Amino acid sequence: MEKIFLYLILSAYILISCNHSTSSHSNQADNDIHNHKTEEAHSDEIILPKEKAQASGVKVETIEPKNFNQIIKTSGQISGAQGDESTIVATVPGVIAFGKTRIVDGSYVAAGTTLASISSKNIVDGDQTEKLRIAYESAETELKRANSLIKDKIISEKEYNQIKQNFETARIAYEATGNRLGVKGVTVISPISGYIKNKLVNEGDYVTTGQPLLSISQNKKLILRADLSERNYKALPTIRTANFKTPYDNKIYELPQLNGRMVSYGKSSGNNSFYIPVTFEFDNKGDIIPGAFVEVYLLSAPIEKALVLPITSLTEEQGAYFVYIQLDEDGYKKQEVQIGDNNGKDVQILSGIKAGDRVVTEGAYQIKLAANSNIIPEGHSHSH
DSSP states (O other), X not given: OHHHHHHHHHHXXXXXXXXXXXXXXXXXXXXXXXXXXXXXXXXXXXXXXXXXXXXXXXXXXXXOOEEEEEEEEEEEEEEEOTTSEEEEEOSXXXXXXXXXXXXXXXXXXXXXOEEEEEEOTTOTTOOHHHHHHHHHHHHHHHHHHHHHHHHTTSSOHXXXXXXXXXXXXXXXXXXXXXXXXXXXXXXEEOSSOEEEEEEOSOTTOEEOTTOEXXXXXXXXXXXXXXXXXXXXXXXXXXXXXXXXXXXXXXOEEEGGGGTOEEXXXXXXXXXXXXXXXXXXXXXXXXXXXXXXXXXXXXXXXXXXXXXXXXXXXXXXXXXXXXXXXXXXXXXXXXXXXXXXEEOSSEEEEEESOOTTOEEEEEOHHHHHHHHHHTXXXXXXXXXX
16 A cells, blocks of 8 residues: 555656656747747847947938929039129230239239239330320320410311310320339239139230230139030929039039029020020139039929938948938848939938938948948847
8 A cells, every 4th residue: 555655656746847847848949939039030130339339420310201302413514603703904015924923723813913014115016105105295295285276266176176086095095004004014903802713825925905814703603504404494494493513522512502593594405505504603602613514403393291311321232222220229220222313412212211210321331331240249138
C-alpha cells in the first residue's frame, strides 16, 4: 500500500515538472517571435544620435500644406536698367591717353573723376581745341564791333543778328571743351558715380568727335530678360514674378525680395527667335553681374495647399528621389517621393509624404551616410 502511495506522488511530481517545462519553452518561443517581429518592423530604421545630428547640421521641419506656383523654367540675361548707365563720348578728335585712375572693367569711379585726356596736338588737321578757341575769340571781337555799329545803324539788323548767331555757335563749341582743357588736352570726366562696364578704346587710339569711349553703370537697377517658349504663350497673363540662379555662385535670387516687378512682355516672338521676351526690373542688392546669363524660374498660376519641401531635402539615386522622415529623436526612415515643379529653392512633392510628417530639410546627406554605415549605437530604444 505504501509503495502504491509513493508511486502516485512520484508520478504527480513528474507530471507537474513536465507541464512547467513545456510552459517555459512556450513563453520563450512567444518572446522570440515578438522580438523577431519587432526587429523586422524596424529593420529599415536609420539611427543617428541626436547629438551627432545637431553637430552635422541636420534640421527637421513638420510639413504643412502651403501655397505654391506652377513653374516655367527657362533662361535669361541680366542687363543694366535704362537711365542707370552713361556712355562717355569724345568731344574732340585726337589721341586718347588714360590718366592715373585705374580704367578696367568693373572698377569704381566717382562723379567728376578725370578718366582720360584727348590731345589733337601734332595732328595734320591741327589742334582742334586751339581752332575752337581762335574761332570763339574772333566771333567775340566781331560781336563787340557789331554792337557799336548797330547803334549808328551802319549795319542792318539782319547783319547784326547773323554776327550774334555766329558768336553763340562759336561760344557753345568752345565751352564744350574749353572749360575742360588741360595741359595734356581736353579732359574726359565721369558724369556719374558707378562702375566701368565697358572700356571701348585703348591707350593711344585716335578717336573722332562723338566716338564712344567708356560706359559706366551705377548698378542700382537691373533688368532681367527671360526667354519664354512659344508653347507657354497662354501662361503669360498669369506670370507675375520670377526667381533666377546665377552661374558664378549658384545662388537663388527671388525678385519679390529685390523689389522686383514685371515691366513688360512681348506680344510675339522675334523674327529669328522662337521665344517671347518677358522683362523684369529689380534693385541690385547683391553681387549680380550685368551681362550674366542666368537660369530663370517664372512663377505662374498659384497652387493651393501644396506639399512643398526645400530642394535640399532631396537625395537622388538612379533617377529616383528620396527624403528622410524622422521617426523619433534618433531614428529616421528613407522614403521615396514623386516630385513636381521647383522654383530653384523649393520643390512640390506629389506623393510619398503627408501633412504632419517630420522631414529632414538640411543635412539629408549625413542621414544617407548613417544609413550606409550600418552602425547602430548601443542602448537605442525602438519604442515609438
